[in-house]
Amino acid sequence: MPREKVRVLIVDDSASVRQILQTILNDDPDIEVMATASDPFVAAKRLQDEIPDVMILDLEMPRMDGMTFLRKIMAQRPIPVIICSSLTEEGSNVMFEAFEAGAVDIVPKPKIDTRLALLECSTRLREAVKSAARARVRPRAERRAIEKKLTADAIIPPPVQGRVRPTTERIVCIGASTGGTEALNDVLEMLPPHCPPIVIVQHMPAGFTAAFAKRLDGVCQIRVKEAEDGEPVLPGCAYIAPGARHMLLQRIGLRYQIAIKDGPPVSRHRPSVDVLFRSAAQHAGANALGVIMTGMGDDGARGMLEMRKLGASTRAQDEESCVVFGMPKEAIAHGGVEKVVSLHHIPREIMLWYQVGHAAVAG
Template identity: 45%
Template sequence: MTKTTVLVVDDSLTMRSIVSAMLQSDPEIEVVGTAGDPLQAREAIKALNPDVVTLDIEMPNMNGLEFLEKIMRLRPMPVIMISTLTQQGADASIRALELGAFDCVGKPSGGVTAAEAFAELPAKVKAAKRSRPRQANVAGKPPAPAQGFEPNGKVVAIGSSTGGVEALLTIISRFPANCPPTVITQHMPATFTGSFAQRLDRFSAARVAEAKDGAPLLPGHVYLAPGGSTHLEISGSTSFRCRLRESGLVNGHRPSVDRLFESVTATVAENAVGVILTGMGRDGAQGLLGMRRAGAATIGQDEPTSVVYGMPRVAFEIGAVERQLPLSRIAGEVLRLCNQHSEERV
């Protein structure tokens, strides 16, 4: 068995020890080295050639974001960021995901133990090894939004996980100011979703915000599920609203993509477009199948453009995906399906 080799980079000796111990508890992972700052890490990467790097965002000499940008530009490799669950940490984490980080994991805080905070880290490290190298996304201006769009009343529902920050930025930045009402569940810690919604809003002609319970679904608005204790659903008969439902984990997640898609099926049935993007696991696959059976159009991100071809793979294999497309074509297809001037499918 070939182990996944990891370099742990953190300025705190204690945190390096904790992260290393969590990773070494998995027999399929080997921590081949540690580093206390980016300068040491640079030499260790050259010497050890690890499969994956875990990288603290806040460090001396060069902060984690600067170092990540250099890695992704000069030597693209899987990097998992280790971040504090503060507002500053959330903003930095979103930027790291844009720059090409595989994923971000929050440090223990607020009564959350290290075992709880890092419970998914070994699985993410192993998935990172299997992922495709990503170049830094350093584009300045987002692409111009689509022109000549008139909404036809359809609701768009999107689900994503690992790799979803980059994918959603690509899609939502191409939406026009009068885009179809769009609801999104992206697996993300509670402290991160507000920052991500603001980031999407800055890059989009549409208005993007965290979903609020009771908010009406309107054209020109995109609603992002808040992380934490609720699932985002929609309800209504002639007009539709966001609902935040307190409930347990579904497929290991809260919010869950399946819960969102199931509510869309129950509420708008065929008058919807479902999209499943890059991510680990299978959350959303069954819900997307329900949407397709109800007559909705369904789209899955293809394998070559997915950071992790997990959720869209399962959805495709069970027959939930009507059309599988590269990321660059998904926004255009969604808008075509939701444009009153081009309702027919091809």
């Protein structure tokens, strides 16, 4: 029996862009563009008759902007949405607003040479559609208000961390992909200032990770920053791997430090979760906790197994709370996962693991 095609609705006010996207997607035997719409009102009428598997949505459109339409869709009839817009180009906060509103992926659309740019990223676009079709989307509840940190907290760490030799024997390594931006927000905002150091690989293009880290830093009790080559890893701080570069953990004496390296994609990704996890296995061993979260593919599965073989504790996000249960599923299948937990329990797991380790050292 032939596999059903992924049905796509394209919403963009540019007729030429709609045609390019339709051609790119229909060239894939597993994808079918069921309809196109020039604005959200036309799309809404179409949705009354048929619900697509995936919607590709522009943000700049007449009568109603795409962000407003996205929020309405996710509140009333959630479907996987990919944003394709020039507003999401490098460094834009719009990208994070779209993820927060419920988008599962974003494909930037340059304002110049749009046709050529879209054709060049045709493989990326098709993969994004297939991944989005497997995403688990839910109605978006309004995020509770979170008091921002004082400016001094964002710039200067507490004196106890900066003036005494930090305890960095234990470290947390996290890997995530599709759905990870919001999932990481949920985890990091719940961690207290005295949490262990955390190094994170989130699959993201170059130019976006600094803005992503800054956004998280504004709502979390801990400090969140884009990782830099050679910097020490300190408690109460999370480090995001820069886009399009690999991040590794190194150990200098009693301290960990970060190494940022170029190189080919590993497990089809750069930064790669496998690269981070392997380095953690080599340099932290039983002093590391590996956490693999929502995402498509198998990046991190082999690295997590290596961590576990060398004594690390490991956790995987459960299927129910994942947007895409790909990376955790593969890590479980490889035998690298010690325990499966829901998204909302991950902060607690991190702190329990950290506290047990301190108690063991003290004892």
